[in-house]
Amino acid sequence: MKTHRILVRQGFLLRLGLVLGLALSGGAHADLKVFACEPEWGALASAIGGDKVSVYSATTAYQDPHRIEARPSLIARARGADLLVCTGAELEIGWLPVILADAGNRAIQTGQPGQFLAADFVTLLEKPTVLDRSAGDVHAAGNPHIQTDPRNFSRVGAALAARMAALDPGEAAHYRARWADFAARWQAAIARWDAQAAPLKGVPVVVQHDAFPYLERWLGLKRVAVLEAKPGVAPSLGQLAEVKARLTATPARMVLRAAYQPARPSAWIADQARLAQVVLPFTVGGDAQSTDLFGLFDSTVARLLAGLKP
Template sequence: MHINSDINRGLSRQLPWLLLAALVMLWAPRSWALSVFACEPEYASLARELAPEADIFSATTALQDPHQVQARPSLIAKMRRADLAVCAGAELEVGWLPMLQMKANNPRIRNGQPGMFYAADQVETLDKMDNVDRTMGDVHAQGNPHMQFSPERVTAIATALAKRMAELDPDNGTRYQANLADFLGRWQAAVPQWQAKAQPLEGHKVIAYHTSFRYLFDWVGISQVGDLEPKPGLPPTTSHLATLLKRAEQGDVMAVVYTGYQDSRGAQWLAQRADLPLVELPFGPGVDGIADLFDLYDHAIDALVAAQREPR
């Protein structure tokens, strides 16, 4: 009886302090205060650089076509809870993101609200078009949305994203800025190394699937002289592949390039008949040992340099 009484008195004395500690933990600023919905894995990776302990979810993987995503209930639930949605923009997600926004009914991530962040709105995109119609295929009037392979644009997007995070979560604003400074320091140190490694690629030509690597080719000095799609969004046809084969037979094409979510059959057919290296480039982090954007650049450049060195 005395033992139980002593325990009860001890708990009674400690209870106010335990409650105070719990309240302090509840109210203390946290670096994981934001729930982030990323449309693509490259933006999930960038968000983790800036808010490593945040709740970050990627709607797609690097093996999924970001143009075509089903508005699954699991995605709707994630978007409903999000404080911030980070997407490429430039109409890349136009076929599925509006449906998710509507079904999630989350006012924080509606277009025009601070919680909706489009990467393309932060930079100047390549290949903008003044006039677009359906006969042109799946083109983007606002420019090419695959900006993850432009180091300069990644810098600008990261800077804008850290600012947006600080606006949404001001208690942790200094943490986002500190993480941004750390990321940019490592990023800016890596860029010259990538440029040096990619130097042998300058002036070479490739045939590729879609314009998925437009920014990468522009940065390293590669020219895409043929597209495996007869029109953007349409699969290769026999007659179109025959035309590409004639182009490859001119002898100045370095390789045939595609990525994991694209049907490889047309690329394989062309590479085999033209006796060209077939290069599958990674499109984003999260697969094949590619943990982040740094790994993505390393793997992509290494694969292209290996193809350039391959004897014909």
């Protein structure tokens, strides 16, 4: 009995010591708190920041990033953030403005160094010449799904590392060194993916949502149809039948959709037009292999290649 009480007491003192130790070290080296809108930017911030950052991802790979509810838990996280890392290009236009307004955190507002939008650092594809938001077009600023081309991470990552160094100058060398290491490994990985994906060049594909123009351009995939007649609006049966008719003249090999998207439109066209169905992780966490950015593209290339098999 007595021994037991002593052990409990020792355990308590140990825990107290740990808490005090953490509190003290926390005061000296406060983590840079990152609020990432999507998992890919959270993964990039973690890769650059290592143990100097704490990263919170507002969404998972199984949520539609165009449509997120501005829940109180997200607002609370944004309130405490030092750096907000989002896609931009209006991907989050339906929910991020609400979070920014309600969080009341000046550091991460538009125009502040604590707000980092990845799309500002890449060339956007499909910028509309005439602005038309009618009938639910969710890509009015150009296509925001920049994370499907690994080369975009090289540009975004360099800018993000510089931003993190500016916000946390005491650790600037740490961010620079980690970014240099990541960038070198990333370049080597891109060369590997390029070689593996060579058989995909020129392969005609159908996509469910217009989510992959950067992936298509990177690998030379040829998009012959989009199931959604308007980005963000589920296709009707009539629209699907139209796509099917068009595929008779211009056949495709596979239909692509992201992990978060409903299976039904892809499944229908795959069955009707005899296409392979390829579900892509789309971001970190979108399948078992996509535990980090390297895994995301390992999986993406492997799944596309599997789609070529009869």
